[in-house]
Amino acid sequence: MSPVLRPRPSGGSRILGVGSRQPDRVVTNAELCARLDTSDEWIRQRVGISERRFADSDESLIDMAVQAGKNALADAGVSPESVDTVIVPNCSMQAQIPNAAARVAHRIGIPDAGAFDLNAGCSGFCYGLAVASDLVRAASARYVLVIGAEKLTDFVDPRDRTTAVIFADGAGAALVGASGTTEIGPVVWGSAGEQAERLRLNENRYIQQAGNTIFRWAITRMPAAAVQALDAVGLTPADMDVLLPHQANLRIIKATEEALRTQGMRDDVIVADDIKYSGNTSAASIPIAFDHLRKESRVKSGDIVVAVAAGAGLTYAGQVFVCP
Numbered sequence: 001m002s003p004v005l006r007p008r009p010s011g012g013s014r015i016l017g018v019g020s021r022q023p024d025r026v027v028t029n030a031e032l033c034a035r036l037d038t039s040d041e042w043i044r045q046r047v048g049i050s051e052r053r054f055a056d057s058d059e060s061l062i063d064m065a066v067q068a069g070k071n072a073l074a075d076a077g078v079s080p081e082s083v084d085t086v087i088v089p090n091c092s093m094q095a096q097i098p099n100a101a102a103r104v105a106h107r108i109g110i111p112d113a114g115a116f117d118l119n120a121g122c123s124g125f126c127y128g129l130a131v132a133s134d135l136v137r138a139a140s141a142r143y144v145l146v147i148g149a150e151k152l153t154d155f156v157d158p159r160d161r162t163t164a165v166i167f168a169d170g171a172g173a174a175l176v177g178a179s180g181t182t183e184i185g186p187v188v189w190g191s192a193g194e195q196a197e198r199l200r201l202n203e204n205r206y207i208q209q210a211g212n213t214i215f216r217w218a219i220t221r222m223p224a225a226a227v228q229a230l231d232a233v234g235l236t237p238a239d240m241d242v243l244l245p246h247q248a249n250l251r252i253i254k255a256t257e258e259a260l261r262t263q264g265m266r267d268d269v270i271v272a273d274d275i276k277y278s279g280n281t282s283a284a285s286i287p288i289a290f291d292h293l294r295k296e297s298r299v300k301s302g303d304i305v306v307a308v309a310a311g312a313g314l315t316y317a318g319q320v321f322v323c324p
Contacts, residue, residue, distance in 0.1 A: 012178070012181050012184075015183070015323075016175045020071065020173065020287060022053040025054050029044070029051065032165055036159070048251065049276060050276050050277065053168050053170055062100050064149050065104045068284075069173045072147075076324075083175070085140075086104055086110060086147070087147070088116075090149050090282075090283050092150045092154060093117065099117040100149065120312075120317070123246070125148035127315075132144035133184040135176075146287075148283035150284045152281065153169055166279060167207065167281075168280060184321045185319050186229075186233070188225050189316065200312070219255040222256045222310050223263075226306050237260050242305040243271045244290055246308070246309035248310070250275050256308065303322070306320050
């Protein structure tokens with residue numbers, strides 16, 4: 001007779017703490033306009049950005065991830081020694097081997113961590129949060145540190161106004177642990193691999209995108225994913241308190257907001273618009289924006305947050321969680 005496996009008791013999951021790290025260097029539209037054929041008005045109208053953060057040559061993706069992770073642990077009041085898994089969603093590591101996660105775990109002081117990177121483009125943090133939640137709920141991990149981190153300026157042609165004004169650098173983290181109730185809902189995710197070439201690295205390893213095509217796809221997929229994620233936890237747009245979209249482009253954020261308002265989202269819902277001052281940081285944008293909302297006291301513990309993203313792959317994802 002085969003032995004019966006006896007897994008550890010499991011339950012729900014929740015976010016215990018968040019943190020972020022952005023480079024010190026602030027790059028304004030005026031600085032970019034001095035070397036590009038563009039204007040402050042064009043940048044604000046097309047993407048909604050007034051400034052962004054660029055890392056210096058001596059600050060790496062791993063450096064930013066380490067500080068964001070430390071900040072999330074401090075926010076949660078959990079020691080590095082208690083963490084057993086580290087996930088680093090990103091799409092801008094210079095080399096695929098070795099991964100970022102193991103080095104990040106080591107530098108934070110997390111011993112013997114399960115550690116892996118995850119690449120789902122701009123949807124990466126939502127994917128990482130989903131994996132972390134399921135690891136905790138299945139009792140495969142006790143504490144999982146998810147750190148979306150990007151140094152996109154390594155892959156941006158500084159002469160290309162369609163990308164140089166948009167992408168930026170930074171890291172944002174969330175610590176996920178067990179809960180007696182469900183505080184992170186199931187993920188709704190998907191992809192459109194037939195459109196993979198719409199957002200890719202070209203032969204010079206610079207980001208190249210079909211902006212209009214991605215815009216149209218994103219404003220369709222993101223509102224739909226948000227509604228599906230709410231339905232998965234028995235809620236509707238009328239129940240949400242915070243809309244936390246990937247900070248891709250202010251027009252995409254506004255279109256997603258408008259689509260959800262037509263489906264019952266309240267006028268008092270807080271909508272993250274960190275894109276204005278942080279630029280597009282891909283897998284880091286959602287946790288950075290959420291950390292800023294908390295620090296600005298624009299959200300409170302217990303708020304129902306809907307995170308939703310779309311990006312390279314093409315991929316999309318959405319989930320509901322309770323604000324810690």
